[in-house]
Amino acid sequence: MQNYRIRTIKIQATISFFSSLILFAALQIFFFFVPDGHALLISGIAFVLSFAAHFLIETNFLIKDYRVLRDDLENIDLFVKTLSAGKLSARMKVEDSGTINQVEQSLNELADKIDTQVKSLQRLVDENIEMNVKIKNEAVTEERQRLARDLHDAVSQQLFALSMLASAAEKTIHTNPDLAAENIADVSDIARKAQGEMRALLLHLRPVRxxxxxxxxxxxxxxxxxxxxxxxxxxxxxxxxxxxxxxxxxxxxxxxxxxxxxxxxxxxxxxxxxxxxxxxxxxxxxxxxxxxxxxxxxxxxxxxxxxxxxxxxxxxxxxxxxxxxxxxxxxxxxxxxxxxxxxxxxx
Ligand SMILES: Nc1ncnc2c1ncn2[C@@H]1O[C@H](COP(=O)(O)OP(=O)(O)OP(=O)(O)O)[C@@H](O)[C@H]1O
Ligand SMILES: [Mg+2]
CATH class of the missing domain: 3.30.565.10 (Histidine kinase-like ATPase, C-terminal domain)
Incomplete structure (x- = not known):
């Protein structure tokens, strides 16, 4: 459908009236030159018949045009609803050129744009998820390294010192009990510190939230x-x-x-x-x-x-x-x- 004749009944009636009036005037001119006793009656009947025929025929065409326009608008409505429902691959059939076809063409272009944008949005979301996983993994690795460093720097050094002091005390307990007592006091001191370190490390491992x-x-x-x-x-x-x-x-x-x-x-x-x-x-x-x-x-x-x-x-x-x-x-x-x-x- 290319162009629609969209008129209201009033306008159609006015057009039919004036075109019949022209016919009436033409007949009046004709009877001026060819006088007839029934001139006015004939012109009047011609006017009424012309008006009725013109009005009925044109109105019939108008109704047809309205139906086609209504169908086109319904198709557009259905298409928009399909798009909103998420079926972004849907497109309208564009056959000829004309006002409505231009609208259909523009809607198809809009659907193309939405489709592309949704695809790039989904890609961004995927990338975001990947990035979050990466950041989380990096944070976990960093925390593990920190714990390993703390265990190495503190607790493992303290355990080493403990074993050295304990074996020194064991060796000197009979020969030099005073030195052994000193070593044992150090053992207790270092064990207390190690315990503190361990608790602190466990504190780091607790859920943060x-x-x-x-x-x-x-x-x-x-x-x-x-x-x-x-x-x-x-x-x-x-x-x-x-x-x-x-x-x-x-x-x-x-x-x-x-x-x-x-x-x-x-x-x-x-x-x-x-x-x-x-x-x-x-x-x-x-x-x-x-x-x-x-x-x-x-x-x-x-x-x-x-x-x-x-x-x-x-x-x-x-x-x-x-x-x-x-x-x-x-x-x-x-x-x-x-x-x-x-x-x-x-x-
Ligand atoms: N309550 C405290 N009592 C005594 N010294 C402390 C205390 N708090 C912090 N310090 C000293 O300040 C320093 C810096 O503390 P900070 O918390 O910044 O680092 P850290 O505990 O050594 O290492 P991390 O980065 O694992 O926290 C510590 O190494 C410690 O010597
Ligand atoms: Mg600290």
Missing amino acids: LNDESLDKGLERLIQELDGKTVIHFEASIDPVAGLSKGVENHLFRLSQEALSNALRHSEATRVVLSLHEKDQLVNLTVFDNGRGFDLKQEKIASYGLKTMKERAEEIGGHFLLTTHKGEGTSVNIRVPIHREAVEHND
């Missing part, structure tokens, strides 16, 4: 698990803090693990206290140990723990403060603003 647990419950469980496993006495002073997002809770939990791990590995403390409180719209997390303390300027630069803790605290808009003096223990304090309104809106 809190999952469905609230922060206060998770921290209480963590402290309970640590207390009694080493010579260090672990205490908790924890208030439930409402209004923290899951992301903030996870970060605070991870920060606690890192601070506790440092206390286990490096502090030589007898007591570690973890506290979580809310004050002035700030959540306040502190891990304090009464251990050896250290000089911040002198400690090794290659380690990432403290640096990562600072970055992690800043990521959630918090402030990280480490206070330590040689022989006076270490305190790690993190303060994070609580955005209650924002959290309520997000939910």
Whole structure:
């Protein structure tokens, strides 16, 4: 179908009226030259017949055109629905040229575009999944290397020292009991440190996330698990803090693990206290140990723990403060603003 004669009944009636009026006028002119007593009657009948015939024939054509147009529009509607249902390979049959055929052609081009875009979107999603798997694998490898390094640097060295000291004590226990006693004291000291290192390593192996647990419950469980496993006495002073997002809770939990791990590995403390409180719209997390303390300027630069803790605290808009003096223990304090309104809106 190329062109549609689309007219309303009113317009069609008007056209038929005027064309019949022309016929009426022509007959009137004719009867002017060939006078006839029934001129007006003949012209009137001719007008009425012409109007009826013209109107009926044209209306019939119009109805046919409307039907074809309706069918074409229905086809377009069906095609759009097919596309929305996901069958992007569907195309419209375009036969001739004309207004509707141009629309059909344009719709086919649009379908081509959508099809191409969906394909590239799917490719991107696939690439994204592959990349995520790669990143995850790299993170796992990195963590394994870190654990291997820690096991090698600390625990395996300590086990070696233990075996040397134990065999020295065994040899000298009868000949030089004082030296043997010294060796045994060293054995006990090194075994305690190794135990701390092992606990710290196990802490790294724990699941990083809190999952469905609230922060206060998770921290209480963590402290309970640590207390009694080493010579260090672990205490908790924890208030439930409402209004923290899951992301903030996870970060605070991870920060606690890192601070506790440092206390286990490096502090030589007898007591570690973890506290979580809310004050002035700030959540306040502190891990304090009464251990050896250290000089911040002198400690090794290659380690990432403290640096990562600072970055992690800043990521959630918090402030990280480490206070330590040689022989006076270490305190790690993190303060994070609580955005209650924002959290309520997000939910
Ligand atoms: N609670 C602590 N008591 C005593 N010394 C500490 C304490 N926390 C940290 N340190 C000292 O600061 C150093 C740096 O700590 P940091 O956590 O950055 O690194 P790390 O624990 O040695 O290694 P990692 O990168 O595995 O965390 C430690 O090596 C340790 O000497
Ligand atoms: Mg550390």
